[in-house]
Amino acid sequence: MVKRLSLIRQMLLASGTALALAFGGPATGFSADLLLFAGAGLRQPTDSLIEAFQRETGHTVRVTYAGSGQLMSSILASGQGDLFMPGSLLYIERLAGMGRIHSFKKVVAHTAVIGVNAQKADLIRSFDDLARPGVRLALGDPKAMALGKTAESILSRSPLKEAILKNVVVYGATVKQLAMYVSQGDVDASIIGRADAFQFRDHIQMIPIPRGYFQPETIAIAVLKGTTQREAASRFRDFMASSQGISVFEHFGFLPVPEAESQGTRP
Amino acid sequence: MNRVFVLPLAVLFLLTAAVLFALFFRLSPGEIFAALGSEETRFALRLSLTTSIGSTVLSLILGVPTGYVLARTAFPGKAILDTFLEIPLVITPLIAGVGLLFLFGQSMLGTRLGEWGITVLFTPWGAVLAQTFVACPIVMRSSRAAFERVDLRYECAAASLGLRPSQVFFRISLPLARQGILAGTVLGWTRAMGEFGATLMVAGAIRFKTETLPIAVYLNISSGELGTALSCAWVLMAAGFVLLLALRWIGQGPRSEILPFR
Numbered sequence: 001m002v003k004r005l006s007l008i009r010q011m012l013l014a015s016g017t018a019l020a021l022a023f024g025g026p027a028t029g030f031s032a033d034l035l036l037f038a039g040a041g042l043r044q045p046t047d048s049l050i051e052a053f054q055r056e057t058g059h060t061v062r063v064t065y066a067g068s069g070q071l072m073s074s075i076l077a078s079g080q081g082d083l084f085m086p087g088s089l090l091y092i093e094r095l096a097g098m099g100r101i102h103s104f105k106k107v108v109a110h111t112a113v114i115g116v117n118a119q120k121a122d123l124i125r126s127f128d129d130l131a132r133p134g135v136r137l138a139l140g141d142p143k144a145m146a147l148g149k150t151a152e153s154i155l156s157r158s159p160l161k162e163a164i165l166k167n168v169v170v171y172g173a174t175v176k177q178l179a180m181y182v183s184q185g186d187v188d189a190s191i192i193g194r195a196d197a198f199q200f201r202d203h204i205q206m207i208p209i210p211r212g213y214f215q216p217e218t219i220a221i222a223v224l225k226g227t228t229q230r231e232a233a234s235r236f237r238d239f240m241a242s243s244q245g246i247s248v249f250e251h252f253g254f255l256p257v258p259e260a261e262s263q264g265t266r267p
Numbered sequence: 268m269n270r271v272f273v274l275p276l277a278v279l280f281l282l283t284a285a286v287l288f289a290l291f292f293r294l295s296p297g298e299i300f301a302a303l304g305s306e307e308t309r310f311a312l313r314l315s316l317t318t319s320i321g322s323t324v325l326s327l328i329l330g331v332p333t334g335y336v337l338a339r340t341a342f343p344g345k346a347i348l349d350t351f352l353e354i355p356l357v358i359t360p361l362i363a364g365v366g367l368l369f370l371f372g373q374s375m376l377g378t379r380l381g382e383w384g385i386t387v388l389f390t391p392w393g394a395v396l397a398q399t400f401v402a403c404p405i406v407m408r409s410s411r412a413a414f415e416r417v418d419l420r421y422e423c424a425a426a427s428l429g430l431r432p433s434q435v436f437f438r439i440s441l442p443l444a445r446q447g448i449l450a451g452t453v454l455g456w457t458r459a460m461g462e463f464g465a466t467l468m469v470a471g472a473i474r475f476k477t478e479t480l481p482i483a484v485y486l487n488i489s490s491g492e493l494g495t496a497l498s499c500a501w502v503l504m505a506a507g508f509v510l511l512l513a514l515r516w517i518g519q520g521p522r523s524e525i526l527p528f529r
Contacts, residue, residue, distance in 0.1 A: 070488050070491075077493065138471075141474070171473045172471060173485060184372050186368065
């Protein structure tokens with residue numbers, strides 16, 4: 001193990017030197033400067049893991065947060081970047097279909113829950129209560145955000161779909177926007193990520209979504225084919241998918257991949 | 268005029284033209300026609316036009332009299348009040364939207380307004396509100412500057428000849444300040460037309476209800492459909508260009524102060 005690490009380090013040193021020679025890089029010469037495109041909902045764990053990675057390796061990771069689809073557009077339009085970590089595996093698969101992905105690793109699961117405004121917890125106790133007349137719901141736009149798509153497929157499996165859709169008063173473009181509407185009481189409930197409900201846990205209660213209504217999204221991190229720093233990028237990919245990486249994600253309300261398949265627990 | 272000044276003009280022109288070319292280059296004709304033909308794009312264009320014109324009219328109703336008051340009066344703390352009214356110019360639109368969301372949400376004004384049957388959040392009215400909030404300070408600021416440039420002696424003469432203050436305003440000050448107010452209206456209107464962040468928070472991104480063109484652009488960028496997003500952006504730019512040109516044409520008056528180019 002130690003030998004392998006030192007081998008990797010040597011390779012990193014070599015590639016770093018080559019890069020510095022090729023691009024007249026920073027004075028340090030040996031450290032990579034990685035660009036990561038990450039889903040906006042993954043910001044908290046990602047920030048803290050980047051800090052740890054930078055301390056450990058001396059590499060720099062710059063990160064751009066935005067909606068996953070928007071990030072995909074940026075990658076396609078610019079051809080830049082080393083790493084991509086969207087809110088749904090779907091986006092990696094779409095880029096892979098266009099030959100833009102070198103490799104990827106699964107990190108954690110992004111589980112959907114019903115987030116209910118704490119003051120409306122008596123009104124909404126189960127998924128079926130979303131169909132009650134007078135309930136005000138927010139959902140994500142099904143084309144623009146991963147959880148909007150998830151919500152759409154959840155509803156398509158519910159016999160109460162029509163009644164629930166009738167209660168939707170607003171569609172949002174990012175999941176934090178939905179979480180804010182719920183926590184402010186502008187709507188009574190929404191289908192959001194478990195981690196988002198967890199972040200606003202003082203104002204939002206979680207209600208599990210019935211089993212069989214959906215598959216949890218998988219968060220994965222991909223090394224982009226266009227990267228010029230593949231060694232360092234792969235190292236960051238492995239760091240995020242390591243047990244250390246996963247435990248930081250769990251700390252922010254995400255679930256590990258296998259457990260998520262039987263999701264629905266309250267915190 | 269010195270020819271050196273033409274160089275920056277050329278740089279600006281080339282930069283704009285190059286950006287437009289880069290935006291156009293990526294589009295296939297099929298994508299443009301698909302976007303133009305789609306009911307959603309046409310809805311977004313109609314909504315953008317109606318909400319932005321509505322908010323520009325509201326901005327004029329609020330901004331022009333405010334600008335007049337600020338131009339014609341002096342009182343302690345005026346500079347502070349003046350700057351205070353311009354704060355919406357420096358707030359990030361997204362934060363302006365969050366502020367409006369809090370204010371018109373359930374915890375503050377929302378419940379009371381709801382009792383009166385007025386719903387602002389998540390309706391096109393929310394879009395008008397958001398756009399007015401960001402466009403109004405621009406109209407106010409330019410109106411104020413325009414009124415300040417009007418020679419006070421005209422107003423005094425009119426008043427001494429027996430015009431009431433309201434008549435002085437409508438028959439003397441307003442026509443004389445027309446150019447500046449119109450310039451501010453154009454700026455405010457373009458700002459309203461392109462407004463995105465505040466609208467997204469206050470009105471939401473509801474397809475066929477609150478989806479303005481900038482929101483349509485954002486939704487399509489978010490879903491990775493660059494072609495549709497760019498086509499919507501072109502519709503927005505084309506509509507903006509036509510309306511700007513029309514406004515400029517309407518506002519064209521005698522312009523003796525402009526030197527012929529030599």
